[in-house]
Amino acid sequence: MTATTVDQSGAAAPSAPPRVVAPVTWKAVIGLGVVLALFVLLLLLAPHEGSARFALSTSTDFVVLSTLVVPAMATAWTCAAVALVLVAFAVVRTRSGRRVPLWAVAVFAAALLVGFLAWAGAGSPRDISVVGLLGGAIGLSVPLIFGALGGVIGERAGVVNIAIEGQLLAGAFVAAIVASLTKSPWAGLVAAILASALVALVLALFTITYRVNQVIVGVVLNVLVIGLTSFFYSEVLVPNAERLNSTVRFPRLPIPGLESIPVIGPVLFNQTIVVYLMYLAVPAVSYALFRTKWGLRVRAVGEHPKAADTVGIDxxxxxxxxVLIGGAVVGFGGAFYTVVSINQFGREMTAGAGFIALAAVIFGKWDPLRAALAGLLFGFATNLQNVLSVVGSPVPSQFMLMLPYVVTLLAVAGLVGKSRAPAASGTPYTKE
Structure with missing residues (x-):
């Protein structure tokens, strides 16, 4: 029942409906506390004496910064103290009924990361390259971010795109052949977009028109694409590698002035055109979904298709x-493998990146910007094990590789915030 108020004329007027405020839970505080406790336990049980060396620039940078040498354990404990202050801040916020701000979580993660790197690099004669760590994370996250953007578009319309893995692999395969024949990476990029969109078209045909279970169709498409590309790789590409599997890659295009900025310059502004397109794709998809008529219709059919149909939306x-637009976006990520990263196609070279991209969609709460940040996080976690192996860290590489999956499980379990998919996601629509 709607509450009423009495205006000056004496007539009853409906008052504004009460605002529903979601309850603030202690999940964020518990999660931060557990992570900090594990980090402190690591420092207590396995202390590493010595100094850690952080290289803040490369020898080719316009401004070469000196290598930062810090005492490992003192730095690690200082970072733990900063994290403890942030946990206390989170406790105060939660007790007062307010949410923990995102910046606090980001600073918490950055502090523990610096402390962990100092602990891992203690006593190593090799430098921890900050530029290499961040630059490698950007490179590894490109397919994940494009895949996550394509997944967000599809799921916002109500179609679960399990076939991101197959779309990435198909794009990489076709891009390798076309770029090898034409000696043009641009032709390979366009071919990858079309190939990925074709896989998306098959997904749409079976899930939208024939209303087959979306998860099953996605899994079948992944298996189909893996089988086809593996067969043609062995039977066609390997015997004709020089002609069909030797691409010309996109060159790096440094942005004058910006590339000279210490640390972030060579990381962000000395990249290929595909990476720059990624920078544009994230805000473009976000704007299209939340600021355009098309985006409003997409979100409407993903939340309440019957109501959308009632007002005249097809x-x-x-x-x-x-789904087709999302598939085309994923194609950029597929092309990255064979016309940017390396110059040839390899069997199952995506290595499950499509499933990590799908996890980024969930972790990012079906928001393009958050999904892109989640993809960047997963790429960073993957690259971190490469950097640690270079400095001779005692941390097993398998532990670092499992981090994206652990974070995904925490996200799905709701320990990093509540995630709610579009209401009609995965549900076929039948017009009555």
Missing amino acids: VLRTRYRA
Whole structure:
């Protein structure tokens, strides 16, 4: 029942409905506390004496910064103290009924990361390259971010895109062949977009028109693409590697002035055109979904297709377009493997990146910007094990490789915030 108020004329007027405020839980505080406790336990049980060396620039940078040498354990404990202050801040915020701000979580993660790197690099004669760590994370996250953007578009329209892995692999395979034949990475990029969109079209045909279970269709498409690319790789590409599997890669395009900025310059502004397109794709997809009529229709059919149909929106057509556009976006990530990263196609070279991208969609709460940040986080975790192996860290590489999956499980379990998929995601629509 709607509450009423009495205006000056004496007539009853409906008052504003009460605002529903979601309860603040202690999940964030518990998560931060557990992570800090594990870090402190690591420092107590396995102390590493010595100094850690952080290289803040490379020898080719316009401004060469000196290597930062810090005492490992003192730095680690200082970072733990900073993290403890942030946990206390989170406790105060939660007790007062307010959420823990995102910046506090980011500073907490950065502090523990610096402390962990100092502990891991203690006593090593080799430098921990900050530029290499961040630059490698950008490179590894490109397919994940493009895949996550494509997944967000599809799921916002109500179609779960389990086939991101197959779309990435198909894009990489076709890009390798076309770029090898034409000696043009641009041709390979366009071919990858079309190949990925074709896989998306098959997904849309079975899930939207024939209303087959979306998860099953996605899994079958992944298996199909893996099988086809593996077969043609062995039977066609390997015997004709010089002609069909030797691409010309996109060159790096440093941005004058910006590339000279210490640390972030060579990381962000000395990249290929595909990476620069990624910088543009993230805000473009976010703007299209939340600031345009098309985006409003996509979100409408993903939340309540019956209501959207009632006001004249063609649900099936809107879903088809969203899935195809999402597939085309994923194609950029597929092309990255064979016209940017390396110059040839390898069997199953995506190595499960499509599933990590799908995890980034969930971790990012079906928001393009957050999904992109999640993809960047997963790419960073993958690259971190490479950096630690270079400095001779005692941390097993398998432990670092499992981090993206652990974070995904925490996200799905709701320990890093509540995630709610679009209401009609995964549900076929039948017009009555």
